[in-house]
Amino acid sequence: MTRSNNHANNSTLILTHGDSDGVCSGAIAKSAYPDSDVYFTSPMGILDELQLADGYENIIICDIAVDEGKCVDLFRRLEELAVNSVITYIDHHPLPEKCINADWMHNDLTVCSSELTYKVLEKRLDRDMRRVAIYGAIGDYYDNTPSVKEWLRDWDKRSLFFQAGTLIQALIYSGRNYDFKRKVLLPLSHDIIPTEIPNVLKYAKEGAILEENLRIHVKSEVKTLENLAYVVDPNGYMSKSAIYAASYGGKDVGLSAEYRHKRRVYDMSLRSRDTVDLNRLLRRVAPQFGGSGGGHASAAGARIPKESFEAFLREFDKAIGEEKRKVKVDENGEKGR
Numbered sequence: 001m002t003r004s005n006n007h008a009n010n011s012t013l014i015l016t017h018g019d020s021d022g023v024c025s026g027a028i029a030k031s032a033y034p035d036s037d038v039y040f041t042s043p044m045g046i047l048d049e050l051q052l053a054d055g056y057e058n059i060i061i062c063d064i065a066v067d068e069g070k071c072v073d074l075f076r077r078l079e080e081l082a083v084n085s086v087i088t089y090i091d092h093h094p095l096p097e098k099c100i101n102a103d104w105m106h107n108d109l110t111v112c113s114s115e116l117t118y119k120v121l122e123k124r125l126d127r128d129m130r131r132v133a134i135y136g137a138i139g140d141y142y143d144n145t146p147s148v149k150e151w152l153r154d155w156d157k158r159s160l161f162f163q164a165g166t167l168i169q170a171l172i173y174s175g176r177n178y179d180f181k182r183k184v185l186l187p188l189s190h191d192i193i194p195t196e197i198p199n200v201l202k203y204a205k206e207g208a209i210l211e212e213n214l215r216i217h218v219k220s221e222v223k224t225l226e227n228l229a230y231v232v233d234p235n236g237y238m239s240k241s242a243i244y245a246a247s248y249g250g251k252d253v254g255l256s257a258e259y260r261h262k263r264r265v266y267d268m269s270l271r272s273r274d275t276v277d278l279n280r281l282l283r284r285v286a287p288q289f290g291g292s293g294g295g296h297a298s299a300a301g302a303r304i305p306k307e308s309f310e311a312f313l314r315e316f317d318k319a320i321g322e323e324k325r326k327v328k329v330d331e332n333g334e335k336g337r
């Protein structure tokens with residue numbers, strides 16, 4: 001993260017994630033608290049950011065997963081800050097078991113962080129900011145929730161999807177260009193349509209070309225196991241490669257893996273198009289191979305040491321098969337009743 005000024009006169013601090021759901025959550029929070037400083041951070045960086053949080057009346061954190069290894073220190077620091085500040089922690093990632101739900105924690109696994117941010121801060125928001133929440137929902141694949149479906153009826157969804165897709169593609173293309181993200185977040189907090197924000201259309205177009213080349217590459221390079229389709233070193237967006245691996249491999253789960261020479265590990269991104277809960281499976285299987293993994297049910301990530309990569313793929317493939325059989329048995333049981 002980059003912090004240009006040690007906080008000036010603003011009374012609110014907003015810390016959010018740099019992906020599209022995070023940018024939209026941050027924009028909604030900034031719309032509710034215009035006199036705020038906004039910074040982008042991550043589950044690994046959040047504790048460092050909070051070192052500089054003293055003196056703010058309000059501290060709002062959006063879309064930052066609570067890391068298993070850091071949660072005790074993180075909760076201790078937030079309780080310390082809560083003596084003098086109002087803390088609002090808005091997130092939709094699973095909470096580590098050892099961290100109990102504090103009263104400043106708004107955690108809901110069933111909706112995206114943008115939807116949750118809108119709902120938590122609704123009293124201070126213009127109703128039209130729902131549109132920004134929908135952009136964030138689409139960005140995180142959480143646009144099938146009851147509220148988002150209802151909110152969508154207020155808009156021409158063709159135009160809204162054009163704006164959302166353009167915004168999301170541009171933000172993905174911008175990668176770690178946090179300066180650009182900040183320049184998007186501010187107009188978004190005023191509900192300016194993405195196509196009117198400088199460079200958004202240009203970046204979206206560049207991103208679309210990269211994605212198209214990637215799609216064609218994955219189409220020819222995809223490999224399949226029984227339940228899993230995967231691509232290694234696709235040299236492009238990891239999550240999109242996982243999606244195209246699943247579709248061209250004709251499997252319910254797609255995986256893209258990239259070798260990291262320095263650490264001698266494979267970093268991977270996974271997508272499920274089925275009922276398979278990737279978060280649960282990865283948390284169980286990855287540690288068996290000296291790695292780690294988790295995330296959401298339908299979108300997750302993992303890191304596995306180089307020497308166990310092949311064995312991990314085979315075991316994970318088997319685990320998906322078992323999971324699917326279990327789901328089938330449950331469904332049949334239901335019908336039988």
Ligand SMILES: [Mn+2]
Nearest residue numbers: 021063113140
């Ligand atoms: Mn999110």
